[in-house]
Amino acid sequence: MLPHVAPSSAARGLSAPVPARRPATVVRLAAVAHDACRSGRPLVRCLTLTPILALALLAGCTRQADLAGAWDGQVEVGGVVVPFRFELVVDGPEATGFFFDGSQRIGSSGGRVDGGQVTLEFEQFGTRLEAALDGGVLEGVYDRGTRGQGYPFRATRPGPVVPPEGVVPAIAGTWRVPVESSKGERAWRFIVRQDGPEVAAAILRVDGDTGTLSGRYQDGRFLLSHFSGARPTRLEVTVQADGTLRLEQDDDPPLTAVRDELATAEGVAEPTDPASHTRVTDPSVPIAFSFPDLDGHVVSHTDARFRGKVVIISITGSWCPNCHDETPFLVDLYRRYRDQGLEIVALSFEEAAQLEDPARLRAFIRRYGIEYTVLLAGEPAQLAETLPQAENLNAFPTTFYVGRDGLPRHAHAGFPSPASGEYYDEARAGITAQVEALLAEGAPAFLAAGQQGDAPAAPSSFRPSPTGRRLVDAVPGVTARPRGGYDLWLDVTPKPGMHVYAPGATGYLVVSLSTTMPDGATAAPPVYPPGEPYFFEPLRETVLVYEGPFRVSQAVTASGDLAGATVTGTLSYQACDDRLCYAPQREAVTWVLPR
The missing domain is CATH 2.60.40.1230 (Gamma-adaptin ear (GAE) domain)
Known part of the structure; x- marks a missing residue:
């Protein structure tokens, strides 16, 4: 079995329901009944109380058993039904819901059950799922908060897996997809892992990927989908007579995928290199920023904390799925290298309502354990005007790498998720090597006035000295x-x-x-x-x-x-x-x- 495949209604349920735990309320009610009968109360009252409690306990157990376990969920997005795997864990009145991105479980930050009604909070997305159980079907709405209209939600228990008829085509590997994107790209990658009829795939763009598209072969095509609380996607993949793939995503015009080893000969361009997509127009000028943190304190690139440090400037947003992919990597990078002189500053671009009350961003910070500086930089539409030194800055996330001299050295657009396989590994390894190389460079102790740092200009005798001896x-x-x-x-x-x-x-x-x-x-x-x-x-x-x-x-x-x-x-x-x-x-x- 593929570790990244997440069964859904598209796959007809590849995993059994998780058995319900005995709720804590059942234990408490049982204890009340037991104590009442032992307390010397009249026998009639005891005999009357016990059946009533028993019925209450049975009803509570039934409701929780009906909710807990695995579900085949679906949301409707612009008339397109997107299936996905979903799981509920119920403990008394408390509940936790899980979306899946391949093998990764993405849990709710809180939840509760009241009879057949379940409410789940996903604070890191600023969203909420409200659904009611009726006749074995969960129905409700996935409320997207400040991100727009909610998605109708429906879930049923997984059904049996029906083996596909005929021979299952082999589509594993890397494919190239010719496009003309709004970011200037001429090709994307389509990355596929396959185990018999089961497939885990991703479409990789310059800004990141779709997350794991999971599903299986049925009725002559591969039906794949993704919904992990964000980026709902439905993709149908059909093998053409010439060996290419026809990709039908949501209700967009169909695309064609060509095997990577054949793509160049077929005239398909190379996908855009994330390391060259965005650049700084004048690398002799520092990248300037001055924005408030979440407590209202203004932080600027001239602050002493950044002097002589390697600084990663991360263009991000708590609404951005690819930023959720990148953040755990940056958190780990900061913990590993901050004692060697690495600083990270996240410039977060949020909707107007979130700028007034950044509740989702605070939850985002808690979710990933962010310890580096996070600033409120404006709304997403203000990105280009906020950082005028950058050219072709149109991807969330984008990171800029600043040397110890305070000057920008590199830029990297986007960030892939684990669904992109080797490209995810390459991105992490390349960025880490880049940071290590910058950390190894000597740091000027004094910086000329008008550049980075709030120190006064130093006399010419106060400059870095060559190190030909042990200090x-x-x-x-x-x-x-x-x-x-x-x-x-x-x-x-x-x-x-x-x-x-x-x-x-x-x-x-x-x-x-x-x-x-x-x-x-x-x-x-x-x-x-x-x-x-x-x-x-x-x-x-x-x-x-x-x-x-x-x-x-x-x-x-x-x-x-x-x-x-x-x-x-x-x-x-x-x-x-x-x-x-x-x-x-x-x-x-x-x-x-x-x-």
């Missing part, structure tokens, strides 16, 4: 613990007159130690001593530094005998004296574990 001495050490495990340490001594930046300093690369453990060893996070405040006269700023010797330590747990095994590590830091700052440094460190 610190680093001596490793290790001891074995009596009850197993090890304590690693690194004694670091800045050269005379030098200081290095301690954790908590902003605008500079702070000291950090990364280690690679042998098999069987697990390391706790490194422990750094507190830094000392240092007043840097040229910039009239106070930062946390280490001026004298300090020790970085790390505890290691071990399973088995690791005597003689090697631990490798890298010490990263930025050092300055009272006049010059030096490019960030990285020094290799090695420990040999003792007995």
